[in-house]
Amino acid sequence: MTAVRGRRRIPPVAFEETHAREVAGQPWRRETVLGPVKRAFHEALRRLPVGFGPRLGRALAPVVQHLERRRLFARRLAWTLARLHPRAPLTAAEHTAAVRRWWQGTGAIMAEYAMIERLREAGRLEVVDPHGTLAGLPADAPVVFACVHLGPFELCFESVLNTFGREAVGTWQPEPSPTSNRILHDLRARYGLYVFPPGQRSARHLHKMVVGEGFDAILFVDEVRERQIHLPAFGRPLPERGNASVAIKLALKTGAPVVPIHVLRSGAARYRVHVGAPLDFQREGAPDSAMMAGIAALDRHFEPIVRQNLDQWYMLKEVRLPDFDPAKV
Numbered sequence: 001m002t003a004v005r006g007r008r009r010i011p012p013v014a015f016e017e018t019h020a021r022e023v024a025g026q027p028w029r030r031e032t033v034l035g036p037v038k039r040a041f042h043e044a045l046r047r048l049p050v051g052f053g054p055r056l057g058r059a060l061a062p063v064v065q066h067l068e069r070r071r072l073f074a075r076r077l078a079w080t081l082a083r084l085h086p087r088a089p090l091t092a093a094e095h096t097a098a099v100r101r102w103w104q105g106t107g108a109i110m111a112e113y114a115m116i117e118r119l120r121e122a123g124r125l126e127v128v129d130p131h132g133t134l135a136g137l138p139a140d141a142p143v144v145f146a147c148v149h150l151g152p153f154e155l156c157f158e159s160v161l162n163t164f165g166r167e168a169v170g171t172w173q174p175e176p177s178p179t180s181n182r183i184l185h186d187l188r189a190r191y192g193l194y195v196f197p198p199g200q201r202s203a204r205h206l207h208k209m210v211v212g213e214g215f216d217a218i219l220f221v222d223e224v225r226e227r228q229i230h231l232p233a234f235g236r237p238l239p240e241r242g243n244a245s246v247a248i249k250l251a252l253k254t255g256a257p258v259v260p261i262h263v264l265r266s267g268a269a270r271y272r273v274h275v276g277a278p279l280d281f282q283r284e285g286a287p288d289s290a291m292m293a294g295i296a297a298l299d300r301h302f303e304p305i306v307r308q309n310l311d312q313w314y315m316l317k318e319v320r321l322p323d324f325d326p327a328k329v
Contacts, residue, residue, distance in 0.1 A: 009167050011194045011209050018188065020174035020181035020197055028178045035179035042183050045114035050122045051269035053111030061107030065100070075329045077102065077317045084234060084319075086307045101311035105151070105265065109314065112152035113183065115269070117191055120163060124270050125155070127163060131277040133259055134164055142210050142256045144247050146279075148222045148232075148302050149314040151263035151271060154184075157193050159261075159273045160218055169209045170195040170218035171202060171243065203246075210250050217256075219247045221298055222306070222315050229319045231295070232303035236322070238295050248294030252283060258294065260301050264312055276301060 031038070045053040068074045078099045082090055090098065119125045127134075137143050143166065147156040160168050172195040174181050188195065194209075195218070196202030209215040221231050221244040230239035239245065251258045257278035266272045281297040283290050306313050 009215075010192075011169055011215060012213065013194065013205055013209070015189060015194065017202070017205060018194055018196055019185060020178070021199070029176050031177060031179050035177075038177075038179045039183065042110075042114050045111055050115050050118050050124060053114050054108040054269045057108035057111035058104040061104040062100070064107060065103040072326055073317050075326070076320070076324060079324060079329045080316060080319050080321060081310050083321060084307055085310060086304075098311050102313075102316060105312050106314060108265075109152060110180075113154060113187060116152070116154050116158050116187065119155070119269075119271060125159070125163065126266070126270075126272045127159070127275065128272050129275040131275070133275045133277055137164075137166075137257070137259070140214070142214050142250075142254050143216045144210075144251045144254075144256045144258045145216060145218045146244075146247050146258055146260045146298055146302075147218065147220045148262050148306060149220060150306070150309055150312050151265050153220070153263055153314065154187075155263045155271060155273060156220075156261055157188070157195065157218055158191055159263075160216065161192055163273065166216045167214075168193075168216035168218050169206060171206060171220075171246075172197060173223055206246075207250075210256075211253055217247065217250050219243045221247060221302070224315070224318050227318075227320070229315050231299055232306050233299050234303065234319075234321065238292060238299060240292070240295075244295045244298050245291055247298070248291050251294065252287065252290055258298070260298070262302075262305060264309060 045056075065074070078095070081098055081102065082088060082095050085098065087094075145156070145160055145168065147153065157170065160166050170193075172184075174197050175184075196205050206217065210217045221242070222229055223243050225239075225242050230236075230242055231244050233239070247258060250256065259278050260276040262274050264272050264274065279294065279297040279301060281290075281293040283293075310316055
């Protein structure tokens with residue numbers, strides 16, 4: 001069965017399958033006090049003007065940055081930003097400003113979750129599609145959308161469904177906070193998104209929905225795996241596992257185009273969803289060679305975009321380059 005565009009189908013799987021599941025060895029935080037406060041704060045932001053939440057998050061960011069300044073991840077992300085920046089070496093003032101922007105953007109993210117559903121109607125969301133990609137997408141066959149965690153990245157999911165008008169499923173990595181996971185679950189239930197947490201059962205659901213039912217796939221290819229970001233590779237060996245390989249394998253199995261998309265902040269509570277041209281890579285030949293050709297195409301597309309926007313890349317804090325020495329930062 002293939003997807004029939006124009007009327008929204010509900011994926012034939014219980015929505016409970018999208019719930020976050022606690023993983024052995026990775027216990028969730030106990031949030032006896034913080035959890036209810038976080039939930040009340042989110043619900044309050046949902047009722048306030050669209051621009052208020054992101055401004056508040058940015059305003060609070062310097063406090064958090066100061067409190068976290070000595071932690072290893074904070075020192076590592078500052079070092080990594082300087083190392084990967086396309087205009088390196090930065091002056092001390094340029095580096096300080098870029099790191100400050102990263103903390104401000106990260107501070108805005110949770111507030112932006114409360115605004116996601118209202119941005120399009122409020123005129124705060126723009127789609128940038130210079131290649132006319134969206135007009136050429138198949139109406140009765142799947143598409144694989146590949147994304148990275150730039151800007152308010154939840155907009156990748158929401159835009160594919162409610163701006164592009166596609167039928168899609170995907171995967172997600174739950175947070176260590178059960179309250180945050182519940183907030184995300186309720187948000188996605190409201191706007192109609194089915195995304196599955198890691199695991200073999202979820203992999204079967206994804207394969208069935210895309211290959212068997214013709215739904216589009218939405219996959220973030222810069223996910224954390226084994227305490228590391230593997231794509232963009234930044235000169236390291238390309239990954240042979242993870243979401244990038246899943247995306248390419250689904251594309252090879254179904255013949256689907258691989259369409260890269262990402263989100264950037266363009267102003268105060270204003271956002272652009274950037275749609276790239278379908279990736280061109282060698283699909284013929286041995287399956288492993290075709291998969292690696294597709295992963296290389298993802299890397300070629302996203303690495304310069306991520307480098308140019310390091311201060312909006314949420315996953316910067318998870319990059320562990322081989323020459324990082326914590327004793328020297």
